[in-house]
Amino acid sequence: MRNAQAIPIRSIPLLPAEEFCVEVLEAVLHEARLSALFCAPVDGELRLFAILAEDRLGVLHALSAPAGQAYPSLTPDCPQAHLFEREIWETWGVTPLGHPWLKPVRFPARDPLGREVLGPEIGQARFMEALGEGGHEVAVGPVHAGIIEPGHFRFLCHGEDVLHLEISLGYQHRGIERALTGGPDPRFLQYMQTLAGDTTIGHATAACQNLEALSGCDVPAGALVFRAIALELERLANHAGDLGALAMDVGFLPTSSFLGRIRGDFLNMTAKLCGSRFGRGLVKPGGTGFDLGQPRAEAVRAHLAQVFPQCMEAVELLWSTPSVVSRFERTGSVSRVDALALGLVGVAARACDVEIDVRQDFPVGAFAFSHIPVAVSQTGDVAARAFVRHMELLHSEKFLTEHLTHLPACANTCGFQAGVGNLAPNSLAVSLVEGWRGEICHVALTDATGRFAAYKVVDPSFHNWAGLAMALRNQQISDFPICNKSFSLSYCGHDL
Amino acid sequence: MIQHIIARLRQGHRTLAFPQRQPELPDRYPGRPEINPALCADCETRGACVAACPVGAITLADPQSGGLSLDLGRCLFCTQCAAACPRGAIRFTGDYRLAASRREALVLRGQPLELARPLPPERLALFRNSLKLRQVSAGGCNACELDTNVLGTLVFDLGRFGIQFVASPRHADGVLVTGPVSQNMRLGLEKTWAAAPSPRVAIAVGACAISGGPYAGHSEASDGCAGLVPVDLFVPGCAPHPWTILDGLLRLLGRGETG
Ligand code: SF4
Numbered sequence: 136m137r138n139a140q141a142i143p144i145r146s147i148p149l150l151p152a153e154e155f156c157v158e159v160l161e162a163v164l165h166e167a168r169l170s171a172l173f174c175a176p177v178d179g180e181l182r183l184f185a186i187l188a189e190d191r192l193g194v195l196h197a198l199s200a201p202a203g204q205a206y207p208s209l210t211p212d213c214p215q216a217h218l219f220e221r222e223i224w225e226t227w228g229v230t231p232l233g234h235p236w237l238k239p240v241r242f243p244a245r246d247p248l249g250r251e252v253l254g255p256e257i258g259q260a261r262f263m264e265a266l267g268e269g270g271h272e273v274a275v276g277p278v279h280a281g282i283i284e285p286g287h288f289r290f291l292c293h294g295e296d297v298l299h300l301e302i303s304l305g306y307q308h309r310g311i312e313r314a315l316t317g318g319p320d321p322r323f324l325q326y327m328q329t330l331a332g333d334t335t336i337g338h339a340t341a342a343c344q345n346l347e348a349l350s351g352c353d354v355p356a357g358a359l360v361f362r363a364i365a366l367e368l369e370r371l372a373n374h375a376g377d378l379g380a381l382a383m384d385v386g387f388l389p390t391s392s393f394l395g396r397i398r399g400d401f402l403n404m405t406a407k408l409c410g411s412r413f414g415r416g417l418v419k420p421g422g423t424g425f426d427l428g429q430p431r432a433e434a435v436r437a438h439l440a441q442v443f444p445q446c447m448e449a450v451e452l453l454w455s456t457p458s459v460v461s462r463f464e465r466t467g468s469v470s471r472v473d474a475l476a477l478g479l480v481g482v483a484a485r486a487c488d489v490e491i492d493v494r495q496d497f498p499v500g501a502f503a504f505s506h507i508p509v510a511v512s513q514t515g516d517v518a519a520r521a522f523v524r525h526m527e528l529l530h531s532e533k534f535l536t537e538h539l540t541h542l543p544a545c546a547n548t549c550g551f552q553a554g555v556g557n558l559a560p561n562s563l564a565v566s567l568v569e570g571w572r573g574e575i576c577h578v579a580l581t582d583a584t585g586r587f588a589a590y591k592v593v594d595p596s597f598h599n600w601a602g603l604a605m606a607l608r609n610q611q612i613s614d615f616p617i618c619n620k621s622f623s624l625s626y627c628g629h630d631l
Numbered sequence: 632m633i634q635h636i637i638a639r640l641r642q643g644h645r646t647l648a649f650p651q652r653q654p655e656l657p658d659r660y661p662g663r664p665e666i667n668p669a670l671c672a673d674c675e676t677r678g679a680c681v682a683a684c685p686v687g688a689i690t691l692a693d694p695q696s697g698g699l700s701l702d703l704g705r706c707l708f709c710t711q712c713a714a715a716c717p718r719g720a721i722r723f724t725g726d727y728r729l730a731a732s733r734r735e736a737l738v739l740r741g742q743p744l745e746l747a748r749p750l751p752p753e754r755l756a757l758f759r760n761s762l763k764l765r766q767v768s769a770g771g772c773n774a775c776e777l778d779t780n781v782l783g784t785l786v787f788d789l790g791r792f793g794i795q796f797v798a799s800p801r802h803a804d805g806v807l808v809t810g811p812v813s814q815n816m817r818l819g820l821e822k823t824w825a826a827a828p829s830p831r832v833a834i835a836v837g838a839c840a841i842s843g844g845p846y847a848g849h850s851e852a853s854d855g856c857a858g859l860v861p862v863d864l865f866v867p868g869c870a871p872h873p874w875t876i877l878d879g880l881l882r883l884l885g886r887g888e889t890g
Contacts, residue, residue: 242815244851257815277819280798282766282780284773285816306815309770310851321685325707325845332774332870389635393642395784403657410659413774413870416709425659448638455634627772630815 136195138497139344141564144177144580147184147197155183155200156207162187162196163213168478168491170195170567170576172209172219174202174227175589176248177580181227184591186565186578190496195565202227208234215478218597225254238262241305241630247313247589258287262301265291270298273612277306284626290612300607300615302600307630315590319346319558328415331594331628333373336365336405337570338592338628339418341577344499344566346420349558349579354500357545358422360538363501364432365405365417367531370571371446372401374524374531377623378450381521384616385462393449400442404435429542436539443532450525463518467606467618470515479602481573481595482527483622485511486519493569507534520621558585570595572625594628645785650881650888654727654874661708661723668698668741670720683715686838686847696740703729703737703744704841707869730866730879734841734857737865747864749885754830758804759884761793764834765803765827767820770813770852771844774870775837779807781873794880800824805832805863811839811852812859824860832883833860836876838869845869 136142150158163169171186181202188195200206202223208231209216220231222240226247231237242257258277265272271292277285285306291299311326327342328335340362347354379394402412409417409425416424453459469479474487484491492509494502510526512519560583568575573595582588603622607615647654656662671677671691681689686705689712693700699720701712713721728746731737736745749755768776779796782789789795797803800823812820824833835856838844843854856862866879881887 244814257818277816278765278767278823282768282776282796284768284776285819306819307768307770307810307813308815308851309811309813309846310849311846313851314846314849321682322845325685325709329772329774329845329869332772333777335774389639392785393638395781396642396645396786399781399784399786406657406660408659410657410661411708412778412872415707415869445642448641452635452638625773627770630813 139499139566141348141562152200152206173591190491202229205230214476241308300604307627311631318587331625334570336369336414341566341568341575343420345564345579348564356543359500361423361427373571380620390449397446432539466517468516480598483599486523487515488513493567517621560585596624596629646788662725670718679715680712683711701739703867727874747882763797764807765800769810769816771810771839775809778873800826803827807834808840808856811843811846832863834864835862836866
């Protein structure tokens with residue numbers, strides 16, 4: 136199947152669990168990526184679903200198997216399944232046999248069907264430990280020393296060196312997937328816009344693409360371009376903010392204060408489009424919540440033309456300041472092999488020379504007819520992640536300037552009616568969007584009445600937290616802030 | 632070094648002399664809603680506004696006024712109610728000043744919004760010129776956190792008002808809570824609050840922290856922080872604009888109109 140397409144559930148291969156695992160492993164061996172792996176009820180029976188992405192071909196595959204009580208774990212041969220399998224085990228009590236370390240993921244109180252889950256208290260898990268002489272642990276969080284989301288980190292150290300970082304999240308868990316089951320209800324869009332507030336456009340677009348696929352609604356080109364403009368503005372704002380934050384964490388104040396302000400300018404451009412700095416209400420099922428007339432587009436383009444050179448000036452200061460470059464280079468390196476094994480996505484993957492980008496590999500909407508080059512870097516360190524962001528700023532700006540200048544003159548919505556029941560019954564739809572962090576994957580499954588039997592959300596952070604843990608190995612604790620900022624992951628997007 | 636100085640000069644001065652000078656907000660920014668219950672009499676689509684609201688912020692048989700009410704503490708500012716109303720009984724004014732001292736004041740029934748008042752004298756004397764806050768993020772979407780954090784940037788320059796976010800509750804004069812307080816963060820918030828020395832203030836920023844926001848009614852969260860800490864300032868919005876937050880903080884310190 137293609138991106139943002141719906142297929143009948145009965146057309147999805149239903150294999151015995153062992154065969155399912157073999158198929159998934161074979162596919163991953165042949166360069167497919169696990170975009171999602173989850174459990175969902177079909178006709179009262181729990182099934183395992185795998186969504187495999189073949190980036191080179193731009194096709195997606197769905198496979199399924201009866202979940203049963205247990206199945207052979209994929210993780211030993213396919214590390215990118217590790218967190219998905221922990222999630223399946225934690226939420227549904229289905230055991231992946233042979234999984235090396237089943238720790239809780241988000242400590243939920245209930246599963247997506249609303250049934251109670253009996254798990255440990257938040258933060259109580261059997262963590263990896265640093266034992267022996269010179270071994271010690273440093274635990275921080277859930278509440279951190281700044282204005283940041285909550286999460287618990289344990290540094291397992293030997294002297295100054297970090298042997299491993301344990302990341303234990305779940306503090307932001309607010310039961311969104313459970314609340315989505317049986318929908319779409321009137322809060323659907325609000326849930327989607329707040330999966331990760333800094334990715335409002337990315338997640339809302341992914342969600343709307345699913346609804347549109349399931350209802351067979353064609354979105355007018357004007358709305359597709361408007362959505363893409365909003366998505367790239369979201370990228371500009373967040374990339375600029377992250378580069379500023381990186382500068383702050385190495386104590387380079389000029390860039391950090393310039394970019395802090397410039398990020399706000401990008402957010403204000405989004406606010407010019409829809410009234411909200413985060414793009415709330417901009418993307419709606421069937422199109423967009425607002426129209427984008429030429430005068431408004433021109434105003435944003437002019438603002439961008441004024442701010443963008445200042446942004447580049449601030450970013451370039453980073454590279455021309457040796458003390459900054461020396462802190463960035465060779466800090467928090469992740470090898471290409473590890474990035475592929477862990478299934479990293481987005482900036483984190485591209486910084487390790489993994490050339491994947493949904494806008495290129497699975498283009499839909501405006502990206503189907505207007506291409507954005509993929510920015511990659513080779514070294515996999517903080518410098519590479521910063522450099523990829525720098526390049527993406529340039530590419531997005533070019534895209535924006537072009538599309539704000541040449542707007543298609545047509546309607547901004549196809550008049551979608553988001554009532555429950557007009558979605559195709561017994562179907563599955565997968566929607567991918569390249570959010571500013573990386574691949575956002577939403578999978579919707581409908582039941583016989585066209586309601587959601589399950590709605591699975593995979594934020595890019597879900598793939599990438601393990602990358603941060605990997606990056607910290609053999610670093611110093613004092614490198615944590617810049618490693619963390621260079622990944623810039625979402626807690627709420629992970630915790631749902 | 633010289634290029635740093637040149638860049639510094641080119642980037643210019645960016646701080647707004649708030650509150651003497653007022654910020655300009657974008658034309659599509661909804662801002663404070665204003666309702667006129669008198670227009671509801673024999674409405675042809677009675678109930679359309681209630682049905683349009685994703686979070687139940689609107690009631691049509693308010694126990695006090697008997698008619699239309701809109702709870703700013705729940706409102707996500709999606710403006711769907713205004714779009715659904717054929718009479719213009721709900722209107723968004725673009726006014727960014729929204730913060731209130733009392734939860735009840737946020738329920739609009741046609742009366743003007745009673746904006747936040749200064750803290751009681753004893754605490755006001757202590758905090759007026761220096762307020763150190765600990766931020767607790769508890770189960771939201773991180774948008775409120777980001778737009779609180781942004782107050783530290785050049786445009787807003789929070790530090791000039793003597794307000795600062797600190798790294799430990801022990802150093803804090805109070806907490807600023809965002810998010811609906813997930814069950815998984817309840818203890819974190821309780822412990823942080825307990826660790827802040829009295830007298831102290833509690834501030835709820837965003838629809839989540841006030842009422843649970845989009846997650847109102849979820850058993851995984853607590854419908855906001857009011858049941859856990861005694862809130863002195865409610866800042867509505869999803870997410871509130873940074874100017875809304877700053878305006879609220881200054882009003883709390885009795886410096887609303889003067890800085
Ligand atoms: S603007 Fe507020 S009150 Fe009106 S429908 Fe949206 S959430 Fe409800």
